[in-house]
Amino acid sequence: MRLTETRILMTGATGGIGRATARKLLEQGASLLMVGRSDAVLERLAAECRTAGVPPSRVKWAAADINRATDRTRLVAEAERLDCNVVLHNAGLPSFGRLQDVAPEDLSGVIQTNLLAPMALTQALLPRLLTLPAAQIVFVGSVLGSIGLPGFSVYGASKFGLHGFAQALRRELADSAVRVQYIGPRNTRTGFNGKGVRAYNRATGTAEDTPEQVALAIARLIREEADERLLGFPEKLAARINGLVPAWLDGSFRRHRRALESPVADLTAART
Template sequence: MKAAESRVLLTGAGGGIGEAVANVLVGSGASVLLAGRSPARLAAQMRGLQQRLPAARVEWHAADLQQASSITALARQASTWNCNVVIHCAGVAEFGRFDEAEPERMAQVLSTNLWAPMVLTQSLLPHLRGLAQAQVICVGSVLGAMGLPGFSVYCASKFGLRGFAQALRRELADTRVLVQYLGPRSTRTKFNSAQVEDYNQATGTRMDAPARVAQELLRMLETRTVERFLGFPEKLGVRVNGLAPVLLDSAFKTHRASLRARPQTSPQTINEAMKHAR
């Protein structure tokens, strides 16, 4: 589908990759419905796009993807707006030793990165099926195809998203709805914590600019490529991991060594903190 023919619902529009994607799509002639949590931020983003590109066709809708009712409202708005492309770009990060992961945070990561795209896609399918052509693009990660120490929870969400995209693409193969998966490698955004930045430096992990990811997504939209991973040696790692994952198990010694345990807080420190809290 040509960008100029697309009416795109873009979740996570205010994020580092999401903002870059919005810029590239609008600059290529697409109509874009920005979706995110902050009305003020979305409104400012829309104004900024319209100031740079007076002919920009942009609207926004605030939605909390942790809430089913909010997802339903977003799907209703997108259907009324007649979207023909859905780009799942919203996501939350999680990094660290798995034995220190908090259950509440695990639930949030899985909900935002996996459950929300599934529910939103399901809500929009009746509308999308009725169109001459429609696309659903899941922005995942290289870590949706290759597990990395320190990213157990995040990998679980992105492996799930990739599996969802693959299965649904095959389920809808005899319809006019195409489901795609884009797997960027580490990207230079505020998505990365200081701990992730240190980890990337220690392990020699290469990073891409958000603009590169956005250009690859635009290319994916127009060429209808079903799955694409970004970066080398990441693409090679994905292929090897898919064929013989055990071969890579010994390749992550540096990654394991770079995972630092959180400093333990002594009872005395906790007591002092509680005094100040009162």
């Protein structure tokens, strides 16, 4: 869809990738309904966009916790009022560390935010999207939704789930005018990755993208209506091999395991 024709409900608009993507989408002519949990942060963000010259009619926002059913109902009503034809599921929570070190409440928290909430919001929005001449549902997953890495069992489970949900829904809606899309960024420089992840990335030589690179890729994905894209090399290749013959990669993660055991990783500070 041409971005000038899009009216996008975007979750996670207040985060690192979200802000960069909001800027890029607005620059290319989209209208946005930006979602985060803080009124004050969203209001500031919208003011910044207006100061940068975006007409107020193209920048709307709604504070909502996507894990709350009442908030999702409010978002659905707002999306209908603003005639949104694209949903960009970008909100997410991190989880990093050996499974035995992950806080038990993070298991449900991460699966709830990264998987169940976007599923529930999609289900609630879908009846109206199906009445439109064209609509797009875009999921921001991760390369860790295609390849399991030591230290990311919980986060990876949430993104593998999201990836599977997007694929099945795309096939289910293939005869409709609703396109289902999935993008899997690799490690990106935002506040999402705490000290522990950054140390692990250094120890394993993991490359990093900027939020602006991810934003460009998201804008292109929407414009080109591509089904699915993963970002970065060698991540794309590794994901492809992992999909075909996962056993070939099983012996490749000694450095990653060692990095998890290193005191430098300071796993308890993973979110700081």
